[in-house]
Amino acid sequence: MIRNLRRLIGVSLCIALSGCVIGSGPCLWLQVRHDFSGRVHFREFPRADGIDTVPILILDKTQYIYAPPQSFHCLAANDVQLIGLTELPDSVGENTHVTVDGKVLEGVARGQYTRFVIQVNSILPIGRPH
Numbered sequence: 672m673i674r675n676l677r678r679l680i681g682v683s684l685c686i687a688l689s690g691c692v693i694g695s696g697p698c699l700w701l702q703v704r705h706d707f708s709g710r711v712h713f714r715e716f717p718r719a720d721g722i723d724t725v726p727i728l729i730l731d732k733t734q735y736i737y738a739p740p741q742s743f744h745c746l747a748a749n750d751v752q753l754i755g756l757t758e759l760p761d762s763v764g765e766n767t768h769v770t771v772d773g774k775v776l777e778g779v780a781r782g783q784y785t786r787f788v789i790q791v792n793s794i795l796p797i798g799r800p801h
Contacts, residue, residue, distance in 0.1 A: 686743040698745035
């Protein structure tokens with residue numbers, strides 16, 4: 672009886688921790704809405720017809736994302752490109768601390784320069800820009 676209980680507990684722990692990075696919490700799924708916080712920076716990337724300046728969110732805390740097309744392990748994301756906005760609000764500039772609500776996607780399309788991108792639903796500044 673105790674042997675079976677130990678096995679059941681062991682299997683339960685393995686299942687419960689299978690989607691987690693120890694010490695960092697659960698892996699995030701692609702195409703599911705989450706809230707992210709970090710600082711916005713603008714980076715320039717070369718294109719065939721000039722330079723592309725894109726907003727990049729440097730996350731306050733490393734997020735781990737489960738992306739089966741790339742790996743069966745959770746992949747770390749420290750900086751993500753913000754997409755889906757025609758313009759950022761006037762209150763969001765270089766080095767502004769913000770909270771972003773959006774979906775994480777793989778950065779595979781033309782004009783997407785980071786491994787993961789966030790399809791932004793909303794972006795709100797936290798405090799004043801520095």
